[in-house]
Amino acid sequence: MDQVRVIEIKKSIFEDNDRDADNLRAELKGKGVFLLNLMSSPGSGKTTTLIKTINSLKDRMKIAVMEADIDSDVDAKKIQEATGVHSIQLHTGGMCHLDAEMTRQGLAGLEQEADLVILENVGNLVCPAEFDTGATKNCMILSVPEGHDKPLKYPLMFSVCDLVLINKIDVMPYFDFDLDLCKKYVLKRNPNARIIPICAKTGEGIEEFAKWLEDNVHKQKGEK
Amino acid sequence: MDQVRVIEIKKSIFEDNDRDADNLRAELKGKGVFLLNLMSSPGSGKTTTLIKTINSLKDRMKIAVMEADIDSDVDAKKIQEATGVHSIQLHTGGMCHLDAEMTRQGLAGLEQEADLVILENVGNLVCPAEFDTGATKNCMILSVPEGHDKPLKYPLMFSVCDLVLINKIDVMPYFDFDLDLCKKYVLKRNPNARIIPICAKTGEGIEEFAKWLEDNVHKQKGEK
Numbered sequence: 001m002d003q004v005r006v007i008e009i010k011k012s013i014f015e016d017n018d019r020d021a022d023n024l025r026a027e028l029k030g031k032g033v034f035l036l037n038l039m040s041s042p043g044s045g046k047t048t049t050l051i052k053t054i055n056s057l058k059d060r061m062k063i064a065v066m067e068a069d070i071d072s073d074v075d076a077k078k079i080q081e082a083t084g085v086h087s088i089q090l091h092t093g094g095m096c097h098l099d100a101e102m103t104r105q106g107l108a109g110l111e112q113e114a115d116l117v118i119l120e121n122v123g124n125l126v127c128p129a130e131f132d133t134g135a136t137k138n139c140m141i142l143s144v145p146e147g148h149d150k151p152l153k154y155p156l157m158f159s160v161c162d163l164v165l166i167n168k169i170d171v172m173p174y175f176d177f178d179l180d181l182c183k184k185y186v187l188k189r190n191p192n193a194r195i196i197p198i199c200a201k202t203g204e205g206i207e208e209f210a211k212w213l214e215d216n217v218h219k220q221k222g223e224k
Numbered sequence: 225m226d227q228v229r230v231i232e233i234k235k236s237i238f239e240d241n242d243r244d245a246d247n248l249r250a251e252l253k254g255k256g257v258f259l260l261n262l263m264s265s266p267g268s269g270k271t272t273t274l275i276k277t278i279n280s281l282k283d284r285m286k287i288a289v290m291e292a293d294i295d296s297d298v299d300a301k302k303i304q305e306a307t308g309v310h311s312i313q314l315h316t317g318g319m320c321h322l323d324a325e326m327t328r329q330g331l332a333g334l335e336q337e338a339d340l341v342i343l344e345n346v347g348n349l350v351c352p353a354e355f356d357t358g359a360t361k362n363c364m365i366l367s368v369p370e371g372h373d374k375p376l377k378y379p380l381m382f383s384v385c386d387l388v389l390i391n392k393i394d395v396m397p398y399f400d401f402d403l404d405l406c407k408k409y410v411l412k413r414n415p416n417a418r419i420i421p422i423c424a425k426t427g428e429g430i431e432e433f434a435k436w437l438e439d440n441v442h443k444q445k446g447e448k
Binding site: 041044069074122123126127130144146149150152153155170171175 | 265266267268293294298318320346347348349350351354367368369370371373374376377378379380392394395398399
């Protein structure tokens with residue numbers, strides 16, 4: 001396989017991240033590129049979910065992945081090897097989140113055009129929610145072992161997400177996880193959130209997530 | 225039960241957090257108080273681990289708990305109800321970590337003396353590792369569902385911890401988690417780290433953690 005490209009991104013020089021993020025979102029709309037900002041705790045299954053979903057979608061559209069990480073390049077390599085899609089690693093230099101300028105630096109580092117760009121944000125339920133990356137939509141993964149009470153404890157994360165994937169539903173019998181209560185807590189934070197229970201390991205729910213992405217990619221191009 | 229006290233802590237006014245943290249550590253040593261800074265991802269089982277451990281230790285020493293959270297007071301209430309020990313909630317006002325001054329504000333808000341104070345930091349593997357709280361020792365919990373590769377992805381967290389608890393070992397059969405490899409990765413980050421596999425739900429390993437705490441409390445008082 002090709003070597004994965006690693007980009008050392010720098011902190012934004014712009015004071016007004018929200019304005020910069022809105023500008024980036026408009027530029028992406030103009031180009032017909034759908035950018036998904038994917039957030040979660042460490043270990044919730046972001047990478048496995050991406051691999052399954054990309055393999056389902058890659059023959060239907062051009063996909064690129066930007067993996068943000070403090071300093072490893074484990075995930076970008078894993079995704080490129082498992083799916084063949086163009087993946088780059090963004091090193092945040094210890095930063096706990098990405099902002100719009102950092103996202104812009106990542107996009108500029110992509111070496112192939114894409115209809116769908118997925119940004120895997122730093123594994124953290126706090127800081128990434130506070131900084132608008134300029135992505136078209138936000139998605140987060142909550143995994144069953146983390147507990148159904150997380151929307152109560154990390155309110156901002158759940159309120160900024162358009163889509164919440166509830167992952168590892170195969171292990172629900174081994175954890176005290178109340179799916180209905182969890183959905184209720186998510187909707188309390190964001191009544192418009194779409195919720196899809198999935199199991200990245202077995203593939204359950206992945207088609208529904210892929211369909212959501214595909215619909216959004218079409219919308220972004222003005223095709224639907 | 226009594227109402228749990230909630231303290232709104234403010235960001236440090238000190239530029240030099242490291243010096244402030246060293247000062248706090250020395251003051252605690254002078255008073256014979258052992259302060260443990262407990263860190264982890266969201267949902268790794270910090271609160272359940274604390275409840276089990278405190279119930280094992282509370283007849284042998286005076287314990288107090290400071291629960292840091294963005295804005296809920298779920299955990300402090302839960303701990304006070306389940307153990308009877310004095311617990312307060314520290315609201316970080318959206319901040320993703322605690323620094324030494326914030327910890328000092330929490331300690332000043334305790335209404336009872338204690339031999340052991342446990343600070344449950346914000347659920348986050350990135351930022352809390354960057355700010356020395358002034359605690360006597362640092363401990364983190366990694367849970368099996370998060371994956372054995374986390375020491376590779378969150379290097380600083382693992383290098384600052386004196387003790388790593390590997391929790392939820394009861395569900396190891398359902399996850400691709402290699403305990404030996406995980407231990408190797410932890411020791412790569414910090415060759416002096418103590419590692420204890422536990423299951424907060426069943427109680428496995430909790431006595432070993434309680435013993436580690438008890439030994440440290442004695443040391444802090446100069447009794448051993």
